[in-house]
Amino acid sequence: METLTHDEMPNIVRLELTNTCNLQCPHCRHHSEEKRLPENYAEYYKTPVSMTEAQVAAIIDEIAPFKPSVTLNVANEPMIAPAFRYALRKIKEAGLSGTFNTNGLGLSEAIANLLVEIQYDSVTISVDAATSETLKLARGITNLDHLVKGVETLLRVRGDRPFPRVGTTFVITDYNYKELPAFLEFWKTRADFVRVTGYIKDGRPDVSYIPGWSREQLPERVPCKQIFRDIVIRANGDVTPCVITSENPDENTLGNIFRDGGVRGVWNGAAMQRLRDLHNGGKWDEIPFCGPCDYWVETFNMKEEVKDGFLVRTPSPYTTFYNVVERLGSWDKNRVHDRQGAANVREWEGSVGVVTAGEIDPAGDEVEIDS
């Protein structure tokens, strides 16, 4: 079995500027109303924690020479973090590429002006619906027009300039998937790209939750790139193994960057290396959270096809990027843009299921996916 290697510093740095959110989206793995019940809510989330500007500066200064991509999300709404604007400027002053995903509630003209002024690389807005009724199910809010207006404000302020690239996201669930064709058609004439992701439930990515997929369709298992490419830094400095395990912040911490030698210390530390060694030895079942997880399938390289005006790119059933062909001018596939980067990937010889607008019958009950 081929093994993966890791660089001296992570290729992607996921920074959680604050550990909380101003919404309670029903499908959120961290802050939904159900998750916020005292018996369900992680201790870590019960007390709001935010990084200070000095902490953000120390992290960016340490990683800057290695040119990773920085994304300002783990389990939070980054725009409500006190250090949010500072972090945006700091990332760009350090010459790094930056992304973040937002629920869009705070997308004001002032923020749009800042993002355009500093040429922040990429912003995605969670929308998840083509109608207000479905928006209520997906996000717990009803004003789709307000959300759309926020995205349009950012697009208007940016105009023909290349940055930031602006995308909308759609977490595909059993109650919204029929709206995907309408969603793609709507945003194709407005945004630069749409990112569609599979719903992940209760810390255990099971590919059979994705319409049209079963575990039998997965290829032979390989080491998971998450622990070779990304570092997941919580607002208190703790490092969580990966985006999936971020759902359980009270467990599985691999160290703390403010106490254990910075980003470099934890990234190259014994706890992180143990996970990598187990994966490279094919012993993922010895790691309680990795054994039953299907998200390793994201390790494969992007498959690409041009269809319906999109450059459709997907590494696995969990993620599909629909890049609007007419707006690819500012996009560089060799950089880790819009989380579409290519660091530490493998080839999956089989074909990967791609959900495309033409393959979903809005009136039907079944989703058909190429596989």
Ligand code: SF4
């Ligand atoms: S296999 Fe799953 S739980 Fe394990 S590192 Fe990869 S994404 Fe995380």
